[in-house]
Amino acid sequence: MRWITAILLVVVLHGCKKLEVDIGSLNTNPFDNDHTGAQFIRVDSVKCFPLGQGALHQQRLYIGLDPQLTAENDFELRLIELTVPDTTVYSNIADGATSVVLLNQQVTLGTEYCYLIDLKVGGGYLRNHRLNHCAVAEL
Amino acid sequence: MKRVVVLLILGFPCLSTFAQKGEVQLNVSPQRGMEYILDGRERLTNRALVLPAGDHRFTFWAPDRRILDTTLTIIADTSIAFYKTLAPTAAYLSFQRDLKRVKHQRFYYRAVPLLATVVGGVFTLNAMKQNNETYDALQAAEDEYASFRDPGVIATHKTTVLPRLQEEHDAANTQLRTTMAITSVAALATIWGFIKAARVEEPTYEDKERLRFEGLVWLPGPRGGSLQAGIMYRFHG
Numbered sequence: 001m002r003w004i005t006a007i008l009l010v011v012v013l014h015g016c017k018k019l020e021v022d023i024g025s026l027n028t029n030p031f032d033n034d035h036t037g038a039q040f041i042r043v044d045s046v047k048c049f050p051l052g053q054g055a056l057h058q059q060r061l062y063i064g065l066d067p068q069l070t071a072e073n074d075f076e077l078r079l080i081e082l083t084v085p086d087t088t089v090y091s092n093i094a095d096g097a098t099s100v101v102l103l104n105q106q107v108t109l110g111t112e113y114c115y116l117i118d119l120k121v122g123g124g125y126l127r128n129h130r131l132n133h134c135a136v137a138e139l
Numbered sequence: 140m141k142r143v144v145v146l147l148i149l150g151f152p153c154l155s156t157f158a159q160k161g162e163v164q165l166n167v168s169p170q171r172g173m174e175y176i177l178d179g180r181e182r183l184t185n186r187a188l189v190l191p192a193g194d195h196r197f198t199f200w201a202p203d204r205r206i207l208d209t210t211l212t213i214i215a216d217t218s219i220a221f222y223k224t225l226a227p228t229a230a231y232l233s234f235q236r237d238l239k240r241v242k243h244q245r246f247y248y249r250a251v252p253l254l255a256t257v258v259g260g261v262f263t264l265n266a267m268k269q270n271n272e273t274y275d276a277l278q279a280a281e282d283e284y285a286s287f288r289d290p291g292v293i294a295t296h297k298t299t300v301l302p303r304l305q306e307e308h309d310a311a312n313t314q315l316r317t318t319m320a321i322t323s324v325a326a327l328a329t330i331w332g333f334i335k336a337a338r339v340e341e342p343t344y345e346d347k348e349r350l351r352f353e354g355l356v357w358l359p360g361p362r363g364g365s366l367q368a369g370i371m372y373r374f375h376g
Contacts (some may be wrong), residue, residue: 016319018312019274022280023301029285032293073288124291 030068031121034061039129041068041077041119044099046135048107059104059113059137065099073121077102107137159192162218163211167225173201174352199223200352203231203344228348237342248336252328259322266315273308280304 022131027034044062051058061079061122069075074090079102107113117131164184167173176182176198177190192215199207204225211221225233279299287293 010278016312016315017274018270019281019308021277021301021305023297024283026281026297026301029287031288031290031295032284032289032297033295038224081268123291124288124289124294 011055033124033127035128038066039131040066040126041129041131042119043117043131043133046133048109048137048139050139051105057107057109057134057137057139058109061102061104061115061117061133061135063100063102063117063131065093065098065100067122069100069119070098075119075121077119078116078118078125079104080118082114082116083111107139109139112136149168159215160189161213161215164185164218164220165197166220166222167199167201167207167250168223169201169204169225171201173199173225175199177351190284198352199225200348201225202349203227203346204348206348219254228346230347231344234342241339241341245336245339248339249329252325252332255325256322256329259318259325263315263318263322266311266318268313270315271306273304273311277301277304277308286369337352 025031027036029035030040042064044064046062047060049058049060050056063077069095075093077089077093077100079090081087081104088102090100090102102115102117103114104113104115112134113136114132114134117133119126119129125127165175165188167175170186174182174184177188190213192213194210194212196208196210196340200207207223207225210221211219213219222295246374280296284293284296287296312315
């Protein structure tokens, strides 16, 4: 009788199992906009180069890419230059690339340029991976 | 001529004795256990009798039946059939009613909660199945979250899919707990019902007509018969 009661109790407790998913704190996926971990992209460096013989210069932003991002995803980067302003989308990034160079074609030396760099994976931009970076154009 | 007259006078009693007997067939229901006392003297069970013509007193009795005291007139050289159904005694009818009531009472004490337990058990099993299914679906959706690579899909998953599955699981779990509670109550009621049914007191019955019927009567037998006295004692179990 005691065994039957024990077995019934186990069955009942097992049958009554309840799962509570805390959706609010679900943010472990790095592709989730609520993810708070390390970013997929980073600004490694910003350099300025002269364009031909004139006074025109080009500012290059060297963006490092997380291997987790490039391993199996189609993604694109959007560079928003806030000073002019201007927007450029970089979509054809080679598979497995560990870095990418974003360009601001015309800069004036001594001027500070601010950029927003957005990462788009699949159907949406990852707000939490947005970079906000400012750099003075200098050789 | 004188001899003939003498023979007639001597033979008349013999002739008249033969001529004045008749037969009676007793078809008294119920046949099982039916007994009768003939002319207040002999206690018999046989269904056919040859008796001298004239009135004979029969006292019929069968278990749980009322005594029927009647006089049958036997007609010489004639076979008559007597049909009668002995009516049950009022005490027996009352006992039967009480017994039926007790049986019904026991049946309801046992059957109603047992039925509720069985039905509740079926509902509980069904609810358990649903709870497990929704649990697994929610668990799978939670695991699936980690595999997504599209922020849009993840957003939809978190705002639509997971809340819906959680809601379904919560509803199934609530239903399961409710059915389990009801089934538990029904199971307890079943135990109580069986105990209660076992404690329902059965009515007792004493066949008083039998006591009336019993008495000192002459029971004929092959060696001349014997005096019979009857006594009845009901053992209560």
